């Protein structure tokens with residue numbers, strides 16, 4: 001293990017290589033990958049799960065007060081499923097999406113800007129939004145501190161920053177790390193989305209994410225809760241992209257069934273956090 005020259009972006013601690021392409025902060029546990037953009041396309045087979053998780057997130061937001069008339073910015077809105085839930089509740093919405101499937105959100109009547117955050121919001125005045133949301137996006141952002149400063153500029157006092165992301169302290173990632181030590185790299189590479197069009201840049205734990213937010217913009221955590229990782233009906237479809245042969249697919253399937261049945265008991269693989277800007 002060699003100590004890298006750049007300190008951890010979350011806590012300033014020392015960062016060490018743990019594999020050819022992953023380094024880790026020895027103080028807060030933040031993991032950082034150095035993966036090239038691949039040609040493997042996006043992640044499919046998760047649409048039902050995403051919709052289900054978005055409903056869970058909206059129920060949490062519903063509990064924070066009357067949302068009607070609030071202004072929402074979603075970074076990486078994809079096909080606009082989360083924006084649909086916002087419109088139902090009377091929020092005004094802006095989505096940002098660099099990829100072509102943002103056109104589907106536009107066709108549904110949502111305002112969608114094509115481009116990359118934070119450059120694309122530079123012309124918005126300060127305090128333009130009450131909620132800024134990252135759904136399965138924050139772990140792909142190359143410069144999270146820069147992104148957080150822009151969120152802070154755009155949010156009203158008391159505004160909410162919503163981040164939903166995969167967790168390095170979840171059971172799937174922990175299991176994949178053990179499999180990697182045992183010589184089976186595929187699940188680990190799949191969780192980082194190695195070879196996909198937009199692989200993960202970071203893997204956060206609850207601790208490293210909260211540390212980054214606190215040290216960068218000083219927000220308090222209003223809510224943290226688990227989201228569903230998988231559904232059995234979709235499992236086979238997802239496993240095809242990981243499998244190397246029938247035996248390993250079967251082994252992973254059985255393991256995943258056990259993990260799915262144990263959801264709620266094991267550490268969560270996907271969590272949603274709501275952070276609040278000070279008044």
Ligand SMILES: [Zn+2]
Pocket residue numbers: 008009010011012013025026027028029030208
């Ligand atoms: Zn750290």
